[in-house]
Amino acid sequence: MLTLKNLVKTYGALRAVDDVSLELRPGVVGLIGHNGAGKTTLMQMLATLSKPSSGQILLDGQDIVAHPELMRRRLGYLPQDFGVYPHLSALEFLQYFAALKGVRDPARIRRLLELVNLQDHAHRQAAGFSGGMRQRLGIAQALLNDPDVLIVDEPTAGLDPEERLRFRHLLSEIGFSKLVIVSTHIVSDVENMAGHLAIMRQGKLVVYESPEALLQRARGQVWSALLEPQHYESLRGQVHVLQAQRIGAQIQARISHASQPCPGALLSEPSLEEALMAQRYALQAA
Numbered sequence: 314m315l316t317l318k319n320l321v322k323t324y325g326a327l328r329a330v331d332d333v334s335l336e337l338r339p340g341v342v343g344l345i346g347h348n349g350a351g352k353t354t355l356m357q358m359l360a361t362l363s364k365p366s367s368g369q370i371l372l373d374g375q376d377i378v379a380h381p382e383l384m385r386r387r388l389g390y391l392p393q394d395f396g397v398y399p400h401l402s403a404l405e406f407l408q409y410f411a412a413l414k415g416v417r418d419p420a421r422i423r424r425l426l427e428l429v430n431l432q433d434h435a436h437r438q439a440a441g442f443s444g445g446m447r448q449r450l451g452i453a454q455a456l457l458n459d460p461d462v463l464i465v466d467e468p469t470a471g472l473d474p475e476e477r478l479r480f481r482h483l484l485s486e487i488g489f490s491k492l493v494i495v496s497t498h499i500v501s502d503v504e505n506m507a508g509h510l511a512i513m514r515q516g517k518l519v520v521y522e523s524p525e526a527l528l529q530r531a532r533g534q535v536w537s538a539l540l541e542p543q544h545y546e547s548l549r550g551q552v553h554v555l556q557a558q559r560i561g562a563q564i565q566a567r568i569s570h571a572s573q574p575c576p577g578a579l580l581s582e583p584s585l586e587e588a589l590m591a592q593r594y595a596l597q598a599a
């Protein structure tokens with residue numbers, strides 16, 4: 314449905330997005346990468362806010378770089394720095410954006426307020442909203458035109474844990490029928506909702522896989538060991554330590570290694586975050 318072919322964006326000598334090719338279908342895609350990996354640059358190109366230096370973006374086979382209006386009609390975008398108008402109520406805010414987007418169905422605004430669970434706050438000024446409420450209003454705004462593609466940049470920054478959960482759940486449900494691209498540098502943000510993870514590093518797409526496939530590859534490589542501090546110190550230079558925690562006088566270490574790293578180390582089920590780290594080490598070693 315959304316096809317990226319050899320997409321490149323350069324800023325001077327920097328290749329912020331470096332030869333990315335992908336086929337994306339409905340479902341949630343978690344776009345993961347450290348700060349500066351190129352996530353926002355990629356999403357801005359998909360949202361037709363900036364043009365690629367080279368490469369193609371096709372929506373159902375049609376070139377959206379040459380014809381951005383084809384994408385804009387079918388796109389919802391929630392940028393990283395989304396701001397609400399503090400003096401407008403949630404309802405007024407959505408009415409304003411509905412007018413801008415040519416959405417004339419007042420019942421749609423009501424339905425969206427319900428979808429994002431703001432129906433009881435429709436007449437409150439957004440100035441008094443929490444971070445999570447603002448984000449949910451942002452999503453409602455992005456869904457006004459019933460988009461087929463929803464792009465959300467760093468959606469949970471500044472949200473408390475409960476708001477995070479609620480927001481993830483909302484995106485997850487939207488992903489049942491739409492393509493939802495969620496960028497984040499926090500793996501747990503997309504852990505339980507993304508059908509695929511796209512991992513970027515220095516502009517390149519290094520992994521595009523389901524979380525299950527990533528976990529499967531890491532199984533058999535993640536070990537847990539309870540070590541004396543001296544033993545830990547001597548081991549940590551030889552293996553990849555994923556996590557270490559002091560427990561009493563000893564150190565509980567989780568280690569990524571192809572074989573048992575030390576006597577007594579037990580194979581352990583990897584978390585998704587650990588699977589990603591193990592994958593990174595494997596790529597570095599390749």
Ligand SMILES: Nc1ncnc2c1ncn2[C@@H]1O[C@H](COP(=O)(O)OP(=O)(O)OP(=O)(O)O)[C@@H](O)[C@H]1O
Binds near residue numbers: 329348498
């Ligand atoms: N307009 C610009 N001009 C020059 N360099 C830019 C511009 N926009 C982004 N960059 C550079 O491109 C690279 C990728 O940036 P980008 O914002 O896409 O990364 P990101 O993965 O979204 O990071 P973050 O999580 O911090 O938002 C960075 O090195 C950044 O400094």
